[in-house]
Amino acid sequence: MAKEKAAAKSGGKAQKKKKWSKGRVKDKAQHAVTLDKTLYDRIMKEVPGFRFISIAILIERLKINGSLARRAIRHLETEGLIKRIVHHHSQLVYTRASGAAGE
Numbered sequence: 001m002a003k004e005k006a007a008a009k010s011g012g013k014a015q016k017k018k019k020w021s022k023g024r025v026k027d028k029a030q031h032a033v034t035l036d037k038t039l040y041d042r043i044m045k046e047v048p049g050f051r052f053i054s055i056a057i058l059i060e061r062l063k064i065n066g067s068l069a070r071r072a073i074r075h076l077e078t079e080g081l082i083k084r085i086v087h088h089h090s091q092l093v094y095t096r097a098s099g100a101a102g103e
Helices: 002-009 037-049 055-062 066-079
Strands: 082-088 091-096
Touching (some): 055 066, 066 082
Antiparallel strands (some): 082 091
């Protein structure tokens, strides 16, 4: 009798089968993949003022594609508007150039 009760508690046939929770689906991001004049102007105006600049930050804030973010960072660095802090493999970390954002 005790064995039957223990089997019922530990997950025998009498117990209901575990139901899996519904997986949450993340919405597909609609990021810009081409650079137009308005987006270029926005990048040139806003990004040099950011304290911390990385590819992920540009993707998040400007809603642009990763390859576009890499090109924008490269362009801003050649213009002298941002300064490189760390370059470790593919993780590029930049900051605003001294004097660029009214410092």
